[in-house]
Every structure is written in C-alpha cells, then in structure tokens.
Amino acid sequence: MDASALPTLLAIAWLTPLASFTVIVLLGKSLGPHGKYAGYISVGAILVSTVMSLVALFGAWLPNHPLADASHHGASYEAGAHGSSSPNAHSGDSHADGRAADAHAADAHAADEAHESEKPAYYGDWYALGQWGKLKLTIGYYIDALTVTMFSMVSLIAACVHVYALGYMHDELHDPYVDHEVHVHDGGHLHRPGRFHRFFQYLSLFSFSMLGLVIAGNVAMVFVFWELVGICSYFLIGFYIERQSASNAANKAFITNRVGDFGMLIGMMALWASLGTFAFGDLTTPDGQTELGIFSRLRTAENDHRLVPPPEMVAEGERTFASTETTGDGGSNAGHWLLFIAGVGIFCGCVGKSAQFPLHVWLPDAMEGPTPVSALVHSATMVAAGVYLVGRFYPAFSPEALLVIAVVGCITLTIAATIAITAVDIKRVLAYSTVSQLGYMMLSLGLGGWAAGLFHLVTHAFFKSLLFLCSGSVIHAVHSNDMREMGGLRRKMPITAYTMLVGCLAIIGAGIPLTAFGLSGYYSKDAIVEQAWSFAETNKGAYWLLLAMPVVGAAMTAFYMFRLWYMTFAGKPRNHHRYDHAHESPAVMTRPLLLLAFFAIAVGWTVPLTNLSVTNLLHQAEPAGIAATSHGVLLPSLTVPAEALSHAPEIKFKAGLAAFGAAMTGLLAATVIYLWNTLNPAEIRQTFQPVYRLLWNKWYFDELYSAALIRPTMALGRRIAAFDRAVIDELIHGLAWLSRGVSKVFGVLFDQTVVDGTVNTFADWTWDFGLLLRRLQTGSVRQYVLFIVAGTLVLFVAVSTVQWLAYS
Amino acid sequence: MNSTFHLANLLTEPPGIAHFMTVGAVLFVCGAMCMATKRNALGVLMGIELVLNGANMNFVAFGSQYLQNGGEYLGLDGPLMALFVIVLAAAEAAVALAIALNFYNNHDSIDVDRADQLQG
Amino acid sequence: MEPIYWPSFFFYLFAILACGFAVAVLLSANIVRMAFYLVLSLAATSGLFFLAGQEFIGAMQLLIYVGGTLVLLVFGVMLTSQERFVSMKTMSGDWFIGLMAGGALLSLLAAAAFSVPQWGSPDRAAVENLPVQKTAAPIAMGLLGARVDQPGPDEPQRGVMSGYLLHFEIVSVHLLVVLVGAAYLARAKRKTAPAPGV
C-alpha cells in the first residue's frame, strides 16, 4: 500500500470511535436490552481502529520505510561518540563481534548522516480553526513512525480493555443496579438504572480523543485533544456519579490537569508569539510555498539540526525580557530564555497529564473509576500522553528544559515509589507505580534518552494495563480493593495470579543480566538506567543523584510490586469470607489478560530474522538533530549526552548490574518480609512511625495543597464576593467605618502581633529547638551507633558536594 | 589496569588493596549493625570487636608491600597501627566487660535498651 | 589461560570465611553462638593478615584477639548467660533500620574501595618477584624507636625519632591501668539502691 494512504487509514482508525460515541449518545439504552449492544458497537469500533492501525503499520508504513537495525550498539555507539567531547573510555578487551562492529562503524555512521535529515513524516492540514495572515490554527495530521507505533499500541490496548470491560461492567446491565457503596437517606443501598451504554460511550469518546491526540499535527490540536482526553477521564473517574469520592476525584483530576494546562498555555503563547506557528511538520501549500513547522524553524538544516532560536524568537525574547545579556558568541540569550519558557511551559501540561510531581496527586484518586478505565486511561494511554508529547515536542526542548524534565521525573519517581510501599489499596499501589514509571520515562527523556523513554512508554503501557486488568479481576472476584483482606488467591484464580506475576516481573525489569534476554521491562528500564549513567558520568557532581534515584527506585519498584503480589496471591487467606467467594474471572476477561501478558513478555523483543522491533521503529522516528550530544547555553556546564553513548559496553555493564542488583534487593526484601515473614511488617511500621505516617498520608501533598492553595482560593473567592456586596450595601458608610476601623486594627495588629509576637516567637523557637534536640538524646546506645553511621554518610556526601562545588 | 571486575580473572590476578578494603568494609558494617541491632550488651561488644577488625584490615592492607600497585603505602606504620589497635581492643574489651558485668549486677539485665538513663 | 594464583584463592577463601562468620554473628540471636562465630571470623581475618604478608600481626591477632580477648568475652557470656539473655530477639523495625543504614554504608565503602584505580590488583609478576621478608623484627624495632624501613640517609636521627617507643610505653601503661580498672569495676559489690529518678 502506498504511504499516501496513511492519513486516510489513521483517520478512519481515529474517527470510528467517534461514530460509535455518537450512535451510543443518540440511541443510548435503546441499543439492545439495557443498552447491551452499545458495548458491541464500541468494541466493534475499536477493533476497526486496531485493524486500521495495524494495517497502517504493517501495510503502509513498513513496506515503504524498511527498518534499519538501530540496536547495533557498537556501531551506533561509535557514531554517537563522534559528536561528543567525552573521552572515549572504550575498554580494550572487547570481544570479537565488538571489533566487527567497529569495522562497520564508519559505514553505519555515513548512513546515519544521510538519514539524519530524512526522517520520514507526513504532515498535512484538514481545515483551519482560524487564520490571520500568516498565522494559522489548524486541524491536521503529523504521521511518523512514532505516530504509527502509538496508534497500534493505543488501539491494541484499548481493544483489550474494551473486551475486558464487556465482562467487568456486566453488573451495569442489571436494572436496577445496586451500588453497595452509596447509602441513601433511608439507610438502604442506592438503586439506579444500569449505565452499561454510558460506560462504552465514554470509552469510545476516549479512544477517539486519545487517537486524535496522537495524530495531531500541531500543538494547538494536541491541546484540543489534550483537554478532550481530560474530560473523558473526568467522566470515567466520576462514572459512579452517586459516590461523593468519585466526583471529588473527577474534579480533582480535571482541575489539577487544568493547572498543568495553564503552564502549557503559557508555553504555547511563547511559541505562538515568537514563531507564529504550531505545526510540527513542514507543509508545501498548493501554490508551491513551504510553510515551515516548529521543528524546522528551531533546528534548521543550515545549523546541522542543532537547536538555535531563530531571529524572530530572539527578537521576541528581547522584547519579553528586555534583555541585552549576551552569550559567548555575541548573540543574545533572550531567544534561549524564551525557548526555555516555551519548553517548560509545554512540559507543565505534561506534568499535569502524566501526573508528575507536583501535580501527581490526582492519579491515585482517579482509581475511583472502574478498573478497565484505570487500565486504559490512567495507566496505559492518557497519562502516557504527557510523555508522548514530551517525545513529540522533543526537538524544541533546550538542554535546560530537559534538565527540568529530568529533575521533575526523578523527584516523581522517588516520591511515588515511596508512597507505593505503604499503600494497601491494590489499585492505588498500581497507581503510584504508574506515577513512578512515568517519572522514569520523563527522567529518561530529560537526560537525552529519547528512544529509551518512549520505549519504556510502550512497554509500560502493556505491562501496566495487564497489571491493572489483573487487579480488576481480583477486585471483581473478592469485591474489595484492600490487600489486607486478600491472600492466597493464586489457588482460586491461577490465570489472574500468573499473568499478574508476568506483569510484576516485567515491571521490575526481570531478565538475565548482561544478556539480551528478558521481559519487556528489562530492555526499557535498563536503557533508562544506562542513559542516566551516561548522563551522570558526563556531568558528574550532584547529577549523580539523577542516577542514584532511579536505581533506588528500581529497588523500591521491585519491593512494592512483589509486596502486592505476595499479599494478594501468596500466603494464607486473611479474610476467609472473601476468599471463599473468590473465583476466577470469565473468559471474556481472562483472554485479554493472556494477550496482554504475551505482549508484556515479548514487546521488547526483535522479531526473529527481521529488524522488526519497537526500538528500531522508534529509532526511525527520532527527530533530526536530537541524536547528537547537546550543551546548555543558559547553563553552560550542562551536557546532554547523545543517546548512542549510553550503549557503550562499560556503561551497559555497570548499569545492567546496578539495575539488576537493585531489583533483586527489592525483590529479596519483599520476599523476606511478605513471603517468608522473617521480618514482621507491623514491627517495622512501628519503628518507622513518623516516616510511615508521612508515606501513608502521601507526603501530605493533599493537605498541603488544601491548606496552601484550595482554601486560600476559596477564601479569596468569598472575600471577592463579599467585597461586591460591601460595595453595594456599604458604599456610603464604608469609608468612615474603614478609617475608624483601620486605626484600631492597626494598633491591635502592630502592638500585639508585631511587637509582642516577635519577642514571644523567639522565645518559643528557642524552647522548641531545645525540645527538638532533647528528642535526639534517646539514651539508647544502639541509636547512637546509628547516628554515627548516618553522620558518616552525611559527611561523605557533604564532602563530595563541597568538592564538586569547588571544582565546577 | 582495568577497573572493571571480571569473573574470569578472579583467581589469576593477585588481590589488591581494594579487595582487602571490601572485606574490611563488610566486617565493619557487620560490626556496626551488630552494635545497632543487638540488645545484649555483649553482642554490642562483639560488634565493636568486628568494627575494630574491619578497620584493622585497612591498616594491614595499606601497609603490605604485596598489595602495592603504585598508590599510597603506609610502610611499617600500617602493621604498627594494627598492632596498637589489637592491643587497645583487648584493653577495651576488658573494661567494657567490666562495665557490662557491673550493669548486670545493678540492673539484673544485660539489655542495653534498659540503659537509657542518659535520655534527654 | 594463566595458572591459578594460589594466594588469591586463599584470599577468597579466608575472605568468605571472615565475612560469612561476621554475617553469622550479625544474624544469630544466640549469644553463645555469636561468640563462637566471632572466634571463627577473627581467626579467618588473621589468615588474611598472613596473606597480606604481615605474619606478626596475624600472629598477634590470633594470640591476643582470638586467644585473649575472646576468652574474656566468653567469660562474660557465661557470667551473664541466664536463660532470658541467651537469645534476645531483635525487633523487625531495628533490623530494617540497621539494614538500611548498613547497606548505605557498605555501598559507600565498597564504592570508595573500588574508586581508586591504584588500589586494584597489582601486577602479578611484580608481586611474585618480591623478596620474602620477615616482619617481626622491623616491627619490634619500630616499637623500640628505630625505623628500619625509613633510614634517613641525610638525617640519621630521623629514622630513630620516628619510631613508636613513646606510644609503646603509653600503651603499656594504659594496659596496666585497664587491668586494674577492670578488676575494680568488676569486683563483686553489694547491690545498692538505684539512684533516685531512675
């Protein structure tokens, strides 16, 4: 099939769910008994999408763009090393094939150069939302290997989830449906009509929105579908609208996302005002003129696809910052600053959508939605949209913006992993795990690991949707989310248990270290750790933290995943009533599990005898210019190493061992505590009471936001409303009252608050500090020993930091 | 010298300072953890012995000419220091044991968690 | 394939023994077994000292530590080993804290050990060609104040002054004091009433 069929194919794949949505909205419950056929329509639509996506991938894309073997690490490593200034520490004892790779390096390098600017992509506009002179907001498409990969991934997972939901949502076919979690005023449970069709209506709308987001040809269109997936998520989280917790969670999700969108809008404005275009690709208009997209403007061929702000951006930046600060080569920094703002702004949107710190709070609450939703929307696809956008928008991120991305990702993955350790709700553990894994992806992208991050996005989508669907199966069986009421279920539901085990192994990156054999997570997570290692070795200093955290995080991941598995499936049943009623789910639910389990194992592999693998496909989409090592302009000491450098054998060796070691440590700890019961979790909790409480309360983020943002906002709103009333009613008395009142208030305020307050506060501080120090004097020898050990560690870290500061 | 660690060369390369230091580190950490986890005062004492031994290992390693690879060399100072450590460890053990016995006599217990009179 | 370097083999043997018994000390809850494991660990350590070419230190280790100190310890164990103290279980929380702190410390130390290339394995040929030396005599000379390994050609006095005579004396006196003090502390006393406020 010709490549020109791609837009049509993908548009069909994209719009079919919309048609399904429309039909279900209009006909609703009249579709079969209790709207039962709505499910079939929806499933049919998504199957059409899947087929179309796969046809697009295998029928239209691959025949026209044969895959090169990008995983030939030696070759690509050498090719990348040319562009870098880092000393080539290639060890001399490479094996025979390593030398062969070196011999190939020159050829491969030349080929890479030739292909560097020729990344196949198709771009076009369908219609304009508005047009003003050269400015144009359009609805269009941008199709490259990444788009096609995402289409296949999204539609495939969505299809599995749709089918699964036919079984999972079966209860909703009953009329009336009894919601056991909602009590009405007479004390009974809520009886309401089933909403089977509504669920599939939202799922279809979501599929449409998500695919639209992926196919979008410009930032504005991304934003449109960005919001649409947000609203679908809102509807799906709040699917049980009668539950207060569900509607709260839905609101929280949408508003938190809006906070991110606020940043995204700022980024978009900065781009729009300076470049005047949102398009990703270059378009040749019918009259032969070329309209350059963002990427071509920022990375022109004349600059070897390096990121250089174009003159109009510099001008706009100078206008914005009124800055005349110059860089080393005499140019102005303003363009880079603007680029930084645009990048960070766009990333803010991704922070919201992908639940990154500090906007991660909504995702765990989003688990109020039905489990298929959690699997599809809140783990595999929508929350990955943020990562996808970072990947899509990658050529426009300056190294400083990338550093922000990496740091945010790093903080997120750590915080989320720590919270997951204490969570007892099976879905919340998975939710935090999702947040944490998204943090990994962001980290990887931020550190220059473009392909690694997106690869992890794909693999994670499969194993995480698998994990969620398994948890859904468990919940379906025991009617509880609380892991403390489970245990021993593997005897009752073996398929669920062992597919979930596959998912757990995939997420911790199980594989045989130093070989190329493992589950899907093994490849992608190792790639991320390698990139982090490469980055840390290049930049040194505090940047080592960006390596240490993911490694520690890997240990925590293994710990909480297996904690989950052991608590749920291993050991003895903790709640016999629930255990006795548990049963394996019907085939309509387990078959998707088996399919997803297959993908969770194999999606990282290369199809034998071909070059067909996700990595190679992604490599084909790698935007021009990002493969090279780049250096910061605003932060000159920052170097983002080329991704190819991370394939160096030493780094692979060390990173592979570190990742494996960390995973094994976590696994061992979980086994010791939750399987062998050698250590008693209750006692550990007792010892770590403050830490435990911190983690149990999710680092108090909700409380913090409530106190620092929501309540002041509401208070301000009330003030403003009250101000309005005061203007009306008290316009005349106001001034006199105010002038009398102010003097009084001022006296009270100043004397009592400022003067007395200062003195008292100092006294209180001293007292409190003394009490604080007193608590350290426990009198226990053993704790003093620990203080000594901790002190040693702190001393080491401090000395290294001081040294780093002194050297840089 | 190749800084990476290769299993194949394990038994054909002579051990270096780093190897001894690793053993020392393990002993040290075991000792420290003994001190941190044991409730029996004598267990704590044994931890101290292990810690001292771990430290001693470094003195010996740095003072040994067979392990030299062009780095720091303590010469005779190494073994001499090690010797002092051993002797002082003996003294320390004697005094600590005396303290432990005294504690036992007074409190009828050997649990160090009971010894918290210094609590602030 | 090069032939096996036997000292290396013995190093790993003793290292595994020393570390393994140290871990056993850590993990064991029974005080008597702990003492036993400690003996073995310390003995294995002395083996390592021998391997490092410090026969005298190794011998002292065996003599003083394994022989003397541990007898003292075992003595203490026997004096205090009532039923309830023989095996005192550690709380899981303490284990967890200890494991975390210890793990961090261990990784830090190990990373430090391997961070300096000069601390790695020396050249095998050079090591094998080193002449065998006796260590006891130089150490004894050192304790007596003469450094045979640092002869100062231009400053003959320096070699003499840099010895450890003074330190040796101090340690000797210290040992004496300790003996007296330990005897005083450990002598049987009548139980006194606990201090007020305890």
Next chain:
Amino acid sequence: MNLSDPIAYLSLMVFLPALGALVLAFFPRGREDAIKFTALGFTIFTFMLTLGMLMEDAGGVNFEAGAAEMQNLFSAAWIPSFGIQYLMGLDGISFPLVVLTAFLSVLAMVASWPITKHVKAYCILFLLLETGMIGVFMALDFFLFYVFWEVMLLPMYFLIGVWGGPRKEYAAIKFFLYTLVGSVLMLIAILMLYFNSDLTLLNSQQLADAGIFAVAAEGGNPQTVEQAYQAWLASDDDTARRFQEIQAETNPARRRQLHTFNILALQQMGQLENSPFSQNVWLGRSIQWWAFLLLLIGFIIKVPSVPLHTWLPDAHVEAPTPISMILAGVLLKMGGYGIIRICYPICPAAAYELAYVVCGIGVVSMVWGAFAALAQNDFKRMVAYSSVSHMGYVVLGLGVWSLGMWTAGPGGSATYNADYWKMGVTGAMYQMIAHGISSAGMFFCVGVLYDRVHHRNLNEFGGIFGRMPVYAGMAVAIFFAGLGLPGLCGFIGEVFVVLSVWKYSQLLAVVSAAVVILTAGYILWAIQRVYLGAEYRGPHGEALTPMTVREMAVAIPLVVFAIVFGVYPPSLLNYMQPSIDRQVETLAAWTERYDADREALQNTLNNDQEQVAAK
C-alpha cells in the same frame, strides 16, 4: 413594500417585533396562549428574516459572506437640521450579533411559557426589547444608536421589576441606575464628538464609505464615486446644501463646521491625520481621550466589567429565566459591540494610549468574576459571575493592540504586522457569540430547575442526574461549553484571545491563562453539587420531572450550536473575519502613521530644546 431594498428589509427586521407589540396591544385579555403564540410567531418571523439574508435568491437582501465592508447600507434623512440620519447597515461584526439576538429571542420566548402573570404586558415588553436590541446592532447613526439603546433599557427595567423574584424592585432599580449612568456618560461623549465633528474634512470616497451619499454601482448607470459625489452635491439634499455652503466659505474665521452623528463618518474623522478630536480640551487631554473614557465606562457597565459589574448578579438573580437568557446572551454583548464599533475606530489615539487600561479591566474582570463565582451558593448568581468572567475575555481581546514589530521571513524590515491583533479581536467576537449561546443555555438550565423546585441553593441540590438524565446531560454539555472545553464553542474564543495576548503583554497573558483553572474550578464544583451525587435532598423533590418537549426545544438548539461552533469555527468566522480584518488593518495603518507622527513630533521638540539650549 419592496423587500429587496435594504431600507425596507432592515427596517422590517428591526421593527417587526415592535409591530408585533402593537398587534398584541389589541388582543383581548385572557387569551394568554394566543398572545404567547403570536409573540412567538413574531420572534420566529424576525429570525427567519435574519436567516433570509444568508440565502441568495431568496427574495429580499442578502448578506455576502466574504465581504469586509458595510453591507446593505442605507440612509434616510431623519432630523436634517442636526444631521441626524436614519442610517443602518450590517457588516461581519454586527450581523452575527443580530442573528444571535433574533435566535435567542425565539428561544427566550419559548422559555417564557411558564410566565403567567400579566402575559400580555410581558409579551409586548419582550417584543419591544427585541426591537431595541436589533436596532442597537444595526444603527450606524449615533443618535439612532442612542435611541435604540434607551428603547432597550426601559422594557428591561419593567421585565425585571414586574416579573422578577423577591427582590425584583431593588434589582431593577439597580440595573436601571447603572445603565442609565452609562447612558448619560455615553450621551456626553456623543455630544462631544458631535460638536467637534466636521463632515467637510472628508473627501468624496470617505463620504461615500460613510453612507452620506449612495453610489449606484450596479443597475442602469454605474457611477464612479466622483460622479455620485457631484450628483449628491447637485441634489437638493439638505446636508449637501450646507456642505457646499461651508466649502464655499473662504474666510477661515467665519467657516463653520458640518456636524454629524454618522458613526462611519466619525470613524473616518477620528482616523484623520489632523483629526478634529485631537485638540486638547481639559487637563491636557484631547477630546477623544475624554470621549473614549466616557464611552468606555458606558460600555463596560454594560459588559459588565469590574468594578462596575455589581448590577449583573442582582439583575440576573431576580430576573425571570427568559429575561436572564436575553440579558446574558444579548445585552452584555452590546458593551463589547460598542467598544469595537465605536470606541476604537472613532477615538483611535485615545484607545491606543489606554489600550492597557482596557485589557487590564478585561483581565481583572476575568479573575474577579471567576473568584466571585467560586464563592457563590446561589446557582444563578454563580452563572452571573461566570458571565462577568467570560465577558472579561471579550474586553481583553478587543483591547489587545498588539502589533508585531517583526515581519516573518528573512531580510524583512520592521513593519506593522497586525495578525495577532486580528486574532485577539476575532477571539473576542467569537467569544461574544459563544458566550451568547453558553450563558443563555446556562441560565436556561438554572431556570428549568428553578421552575421545578423553586430554589437555587447549590448546596441543596444533588443527584439531579439520576432524576433528569437527559436534562442533566444537556446541562453538562452547556456548562462545559462555558468552561471552554475543546469541541464546544467556549474554547475557540478563549484560546484565540489568550494566545494573542502574549504579544501585547506577557503579564496579562499569564494572568488570563491562569483563569482557565478557576473556571474549571467553579463550573465543575457547581456541576458536582447540582447534578452528581446520590440523591436530591432539597425541597420539592417530587417535582423533579423529566424535561418537557418545550424545554428540549430550547436546549437542543443551544447544544447543537455549541457543538457546531466548537468544532467548525469557520462556519462563523467566514462571516466575521473579513470585517474584523478590515477594521484592524485600518487601525494598524493608522497606528503606523500615528507612531511616525509622534516620532517626528518628538524629534521636533528635541530639536527645539537643543536650539534653546544652544542659545
């Protein structure tokens, strides 16, 4: 009557509702249904007339989509001694608003069915109101504009004051006083402009554009402008006679001025290089500075913007549902329309100087309204404050005078590029239409509930979705349109405005972007409190019956248009865009001249000072 003549067609559009009012006056009392149906018939017929303009060859005049200039312009002498004309016309800015007015009038009339008190009077006033509203959007003579403005005011006062809620008198008086203050200020400005205007400053082309005389472009004898000009001068038209007299006067000291109320002519004068409005008049400020300020205050009272907005919540809360729909859907738009049609083109220098004030007011309103909406417990009050917030976008978008100083492409010299400004104004206009649909819908949704349970306390609702699923679904769609969800009409205007603002002011852009969070906050919270939840626990729960067909007839068109305008903006922009572009380009060209003038002036002053210093 020949309907293909603009004067007949447009007059019919304006006065048909008034005619209907007249007809109703003769209806006997008690025939309430007949009265209602008649009134509805008149509104529908008016709406058909507006739609008829969209169709070519449907008889009557038609509105051409791609044209930028004023279409169907006609004039007739009204009070010639004061130069007052009966001048009307439509362009891309006013036409969509006229259609919106006629459309919402139909829906509001349908929504008026529950009214039972003094039905006849209600319908008469309602129809008069519609005449006033349509007239305001079509009038191009300042005097005529003012008359329609006041015609609209009075029925509104009675509609709120008689058919309103418990505090209706208070609300009506408040609405009336506020608006009256605005009208008075506007009147002062109108007179200031009138007495400083001079038609003789304009050349023949400008006069033709302003509709002073007609140029027969088609038909029997096509004219050039000059020919028409000469023909006009030769005619016995009163204005033409005086025009010639003044031109003939050679002594400058005795030369009089030919004043005019013609808005188009005033626009031309305001943009002249030596504009008569640029003289200093008071406190070192020019006539147009003061006129602009007065007009602006008059219009932002109508919009309404902070700090002159407090009449709106009260008026809305007390007004009956259909009147709220009209009030929010149409009346508020008049403020925005006034700013874009009158303030900016007539007083460009003042507008250029005060653009930041206008934008600032817009942004403050957005933030203020959103915060206040968060704090409301009365459903209708919440929606009213959301109107304040949403109309802030309009003011902001109209105010951005953002001229890019760079030209895209290499080697370009610095020229004025008004693309971002066009975008902002387009966004504002779009937002007006979108808000007309969404706010009318929101008020209607509130009304549907209020008709059933007779309270609007947000905290006593809940569970409506379970009781009235179809209604709740539509209400949620409309509220999301207000929230600015993509795919619904509110999004397009908001995003156009917000994206265009950065070029003008980064600070305002950031603040306005932040409002999206607050908007989401109050709308979602309201939806949660009203529609979601397990069960309704407020009073009159038994009255919560599903939507009637009549109510659906109101809600469905609103939802459909919300979706159509959200998905395919060109459907509306095709009509609007050319006129907006034309106006912005004219003003951009004016700015270029103005800036150059100011630079030259500054240089002259500097030179003078240097010379003084040299001496």
